[in-house]
Amino acid sequence: MVVGNVPEAADFVVVGAGPGGYAAALRAAAQGRKVVLIDSAGVRGAGGVCLHTGCIPSKTLIEAAHLHHSASHGSLGVSAEQVQFDTPAFQAQKLQIVDELSGGVRGLLEHAGVEFVHGSVALTEPDTCVVNLDDGNILFLTFEALVLATGSSPAELPDLPFDGERILDSTGVLALQSLPSTLAVVGAGYVGLELGTALAKLGVRVTILDVESRVLPQMDPLIAKVVQGRLQALGINFHAGARARGWEQGQLCAEADEGGLIRIDAEQVLVAVGRRANAHGLGLSELGIDVNDNGCLDVAENCLLTERIAAIGDLTAGPALAHKAMAQARVAVDALLGKPAGFDAVVPEIVFCDPEVACAGLTLEAAHEHGLEASTFRFPLAASGRAVTLGVPEGFCQLVVDADGLILGVQMVGAQASERIAEAVVAIEFGASAEDLALCIHPHPTLSESLNEAAQLAAGIPLHIGR
Numbered sequence: 001m002v003v004g005n006v007p008e009a010a011d012f013v014v015v016g017a018g019p020g021g022y023a024a025a026l027r028a029a030a031q032g033r034k035v036v037l038i039d040s041a042g043v044r045g046a047g048g049v050c051l052h053t054g055c056i057p058s059k060t061l062i063e064a065a066h067l068h069h070s071a072s073h074g075s076l077g078v079s080a081e082q083v084q085f086d087t088p089a090f091q092a093q094k095l096q097i098v099d100e101l102s103g104g105v106r107g108l109l110e111h112a113g114v115e116f117v118h119g120s121v122a123l124t125e126p127d128t129c130v131v132n133l134d135d136g137n138i139l140f141l142t143f144e145a146l147v148l149a150t151g152s153s154p155a156e157l158p159d160l161p162f163d164g165e166r167i168l169d170s171t172g173v174l175a176l177q178s179l180p181s182t183l184a185v186v187g188a189g190y191v192g193l194e195l196g197t198a199l200a201k202l203g204v205r206v207t208i209l210d211v212e213s214r215v216l217p218q219m220d221p222l223i224a225k226v227v228q229g230r231l232q233a234l235g236i237n238f239h240a241g242a243r244a245r246g247w248e249q250g251q252l253c254a255e256a257d258e259g260g261l262i263r264i265d266a267e268q269v270l271v272a273v274g275r276r277a278n279a280h281g282l283g284l285s286e287l288g289i290d291v292n293d294n295g296c297l298d299v300a301e302n303c304l305l306t307e308r309i310a311a312i313g314d315l316t317a318g319p320a321l322a323h324k325a326m327a328q329a330r331v332a333v334d335a336l337l338g339k340p341a342g343f344d345a346v347v348p349e350i351v352f353c354d355p356e357v358a359c360a361g362l363t364l365e366a367a368h369e370h371g372l373e374a375s376t377f378r379f380p381l382a383a384s385g386r387a388v389t390l391g392v393p394e395g396f397c398q399l400v401v402d403a404d405g406l407i408l409g410v411q412m413v414g415a416q417a418s419e420r421i422a423e424a425v426v427a428i429e430f431g432a433s434a435e436d437l438a439l440c441i442h443p444h445p446t447l448s449e450s451l452n453e454a455a456q457l458a459a460g461i462p463l464h465i466g467r
Helices: 019-030 048-052 055-072 087-111 170-174 190-201 221-233 322-336 364-369 385-390 417-429 434-438 449-458
Strands: 004-015 035-039 115-125 128-133 138-148 152-154 182-186 205-210 237-240 242-248 251-256 261-265 268-271 275-277 309-311 349-351 357-361 374-380 396-402 407-413
Touching: 004 019, 019 035, 019 048, 019 087, 019 138, 019 322, 048 055, 048 087, 055 087, 055 170, 055 190, 115 138, 138 322, 170 190, 170 268, 182 190, 182 242, 190 205, 190 221, 190 268, 190 349, 205 242, 205 251, 205 261, 221 237, 221 357, 221 396, 221 407, 237 261, 242 268, 309 322, 349 417, 357 417, 364 374, 364 396, 364 407, 374 449, 396 449, 407 417, 407 449, 417 449, 434 449
Parallel strands: 004 035, 004 138, 035 115, 138 309, 182 205, 182 268, 205 237
Antiparallel strands: 115 128, 128 138, 152 275, 242 251, 251 261, 349 357, 357 407, 374 396, 396 407
């Protein structure tokens, strides 16, 4: 591309190389479009935050913590002594995993003929953008279509600004070369629970606090009850209704709802109070596009902001999840190419804490808010032969079913919930009834049977649980 003040024509531009961005680039290239993919990290950014500093590194840490904890707490006659966690060795292997996966994404993009540009973008006209290149030069592009997929960043608290040493975001925690003896986690949502639980399993004394009255406040209270019970079993302290006010001399100071000051020993603090869309600095106001009160962009059902511009992923309303972004990428590309498209899919939400949490579709409360007559049917994992042999009987599988037996939603808490929820998504998307699912034979003994057992209960033919 030619650097200069005269705009250069581009066909299909994608801004951001995370899961949504690279998926959009591949989808557009597969339909014969010449794609330019612009990322602030250049080709090294292939895969985005999810791959480099988010989903993949965190799940690697969670797996390491699980192995360490299982080996340290023997069962079924198996035990080990002096189990150790080598943090530098873990970091080296984590980087190897990230490099391997990001290399795979780069290979896909190169094979598809996608051109990478290292820089940041600001829109100036409905069909024009300026690219501030990494080398200091400026590139002007006109485009036929453009997808914004710039993702999000960790939200910061005024009283606990990130310093990269004592007050950390999730990226900072995942890059630690040595573990602290004590850690305070501010926020009992997805990230706080996942990383807090993992570090507790590695021997860190962890305390979690949240302004809400329970963990995972957006989910079913029964799920929160199971998760909080496990936190207690792992030795993790949880302070509900507590607002962090600052950190000094090795202690996090928090204000309790009922009054009084809480002081928590914390060598380091993880602030995990959500994420904010990277919607600013894109020149949206130049096109009359506003960021809404939630910090996101209001897109049409087909993910379009204008006739030529789409936005996907964390820039849009809903959960900030990689699989949502990748699904929206297909919709956005089709819409920009003039094809009928709409995003109304069931998006599963997963928390990789212990036990895992996975949900899809409507909760009972949401069903009632939609004016639907609905009921819940719950199968406890304590009645699952496989869960008991694995030593993980905590949790349940719950179906939300309407008056006609149609499955509206599924909530799971328990071992391998992240893997089991996909079947529930298929059932909801295909309009399956509880009886449909109940009549599908599930292999025994497996955790997948829990969904079948809950469906049998809903269909009035329970087997391993009373009516």
